[in-house]
Amino acid sequence: MACKFCGPKLSLVGVVLSVWGIIQLTLMGVFYAIKSVALLEDLPLGGGHADINEFIGEVETGYTQNSHNCWIAALLYVITLVISGHQFWLNNRSSVSM
């Protein structure tokens, strides 16, 4: 088959990693979306805020932005899942037909 470029092991690793990535990043996206305090340290915040409201505003945009980032990354993992899943399927099928 022309489009088979991963072996059985590599494609399996790809599937496992992608599933992991999707689960973890979706969950992290959710946690950022509900503004989990535990993740506050991971926001890209600068120092020197003039007043508290500005700081809060920055934190909130940080949360939404990070959650979007996580979901984008999860979507990227969906792509890798599709690719490696397809490869895995090809490998499985060829080994069965043999």
Next chain:
Amino acid sequence: MGSLFRSEEMTLCQLFLQSEAAYACVSELGELGLVQFRDLNPDVNAFQRKFVNEVRRCDEMERKLRYLEKEIRRDGIPMLEIPGEVPEAPQPREMIDLEATFEKLENELREVNQNAEALKRNYLELTELKHILRKTQVFFDEHEGGASTTESMTRALISDDPNKHMGQVQLGFRDKQESLEFLPCFVAGVILRERIPAFERMLWRACRGNVFLRQAEIDTPLEDPSSSDQVYKSVFIIFFQGDQLKTRVKKICEGFRATLYPCPEAPADRREMAMGVMTRIEDLNTVLGQTQDHRHRVLVAAAKNIKNWFVKVRKIKAIYHTLNLFNLDVTQKCLIAECWVPALDLETIQLALRRGTERSGSSVPPILNRMETLEDPPTYNRTNKFTSAFQNLIYAYGVATYREVNPAPYTIITFPFLFAVMFGDLGHGAIMAVFGFWMCYKEKPLQAKKIDSEIWNIFFGGRYIVLLMGLFSMYTGLIYNDIFSKSLNIFGSSWRQNYNESTLTTAKSLQLNPDSMDYLQHPYPFGIDPVWQLAEANKIIFMNAYKMKISIIIGVFHMLFGVCLSLWNHLYFKRRISVYVEFIPQILFLLLLFFYMVLLMFIKWTSYGPSPPNFDDVRTSGYCAPSILITFINMMLFKTDPNMRTDCDDTMFAGQMGLQKFFVIAALMCVPVMLFGKPYFIMKEQKARASQGHQSIEASAENGTAGGAPVPASAHHDEDITEVFIHQAIHTIEYVLGSVSHTASYLRLWALSLAHAQLAEVAWNMLLRKGISTLIIIHTLSTCRAACRTRRRTCACGRCRWRTRSSPRSRGTCCSGKACSPRATRAASTCTWCSRAGPPSPSPSWC
């Protein structure tokens, strides 16, 4: 008592088997796996036993099977697993059939292999010859083409001034030289490529430079027929003159294991020969293919059955090996065996024996006879698939003696729990539990797969342990409030901050005082308050104090439990003295020293802390809480440290000093009791017995029936008592030092827990936090470009990317060309810092 609590009760049985029925009976018992046979002819060596011939035949069959297996593996044919049930041991008469089958297979295979090897050797020779003919053609073409350097060199070597080079050796051949001049002698052959340099040098030196060697590499690797390795070889051709040189060259070739081939001198002959070689190679190829096909067919047929055969042969061998342990009756009509049998399984064993007799068609039933014995029976713990893994953990430390309390059931809880104390993380525990659950759920299909990997087998063997460890880790993870090094705020933190806004905006780090309304004065309902995750300054200090105390508490209770189990042993074996002089001092020692330390911890936890609503009682505040470790060390040294902190009490409770002194002295008093108690009582008992025995011996001596008996008895008694002393001393030292060092060792629970938590945090910070902050690039790339375009400044977008930030306010700093251009030579990171730390409005002073 249940069978899990103690090892099984065993009885020694005598088994009378009729010679004809013995094989079938032993086979049935083997399938059952509940009987341990004793060797009844220990002084007969292995070669003089009755069934030696059969064992040997089995060995021979096994060898043949191994040979077959090796050949099957070499061809890469998959060996079929035994479908379904494992085959039973075959009847003895089946052995002859099996032997015949294996013999036939082996002979066939050997013949095929021999033929194949001969053919391959032939093939190799022909291929080499083909290569020689092809390569030498090139040499000769060069030769005849003239003008080439090779030719002139050859000529120079051979004909010019032979005296100078060849010396005396060649003197006798002078007259022939004229005729040879135009057609020098040559030999052609093939040699391993790595031998070429040595070969060349040897030729040069041995023939003093009078030969001329040409060589060319054969590109394709050739197969060595004997080892079937792929080897690289080279074709060479050596030109020389004269017979003496010829013998010399041939000797050297032989020495280097080069194969020489005849090579005709005339080009036409060579061409003809090449044609012949090609046709022969083709013929050989077809023959070789057929041989391989035949071999493959034979092996595929064998591969279907080989596992089955292996099991059968091994079972036969095991049966005969067991029969060799039996005692032959004088009449040769029956075999007598002695075996250890679990008392509860006598019925099943009887049934198996009856089945065996029926199968063999014998009329006389076997006799199973219980025997009385004073010997120590073997320990046998009945396990199932769940407990066997834990039992194996216990066996790794040692096998308990017969009928002792089996610690395995408690290990089912303590082992996963101690692991979980170290592995406490909800997320990691969940992954582990899922893995363990998957192995348990897919147990049968995974078992059927028979994976050979050692690591996998360790995990699969301990699948229930892994599952339990995962579940327990999830629990301790909840207690530690750790999930992938983050905390869960389920019930709402009990801490509030009461600082005003200006303090919050300016201060670098702030403190929350539990002795104020920062703390709501009621603890977080379950586990550790999530606020500690944000306490960067003293999170580790707080967690260390907590985890160290927890591990010592768990450890002391664990040790106390272990010592308590020994009480059941003493009671069961009716060792009343051991209860008084071993168990009680041991438990006192632990209670008075280490359990007291645990109590101190609880006292410290309960009596020091915030005192709402006034917060003015210094004595019960955390400020006055003493260090448990220092208190304990001072207790052992009978020392009192002056309290440096004003307004604090010296002790934790009234009368602490006196109580502590009493505890230490009492604990130390326990040591001599442990050390001398048991030997003393044994000695007393023996003396009492000896005086009784002495009297009786005296009485008997008066009768003149016995003499000299007391002397060996007393010698035996002396040796015995010293042994008891030594044994007890070792035991005591082990216990006292052990309880101290084990208490310290339980701190490892804390240390590994700390290491786990820190590694998880590092993983988060180094992998995910970085990942998250780089992900921002993707998102802000577009906004950055837009900002750059609108500003139309000189700032390059590549650098912009680093300088922008996600928040819309700080985008202003992005491309302030004024600020950055004077420092264009600086690394972009400087600017990153600028924009991050800088105020919202662009100001040149920041860069």
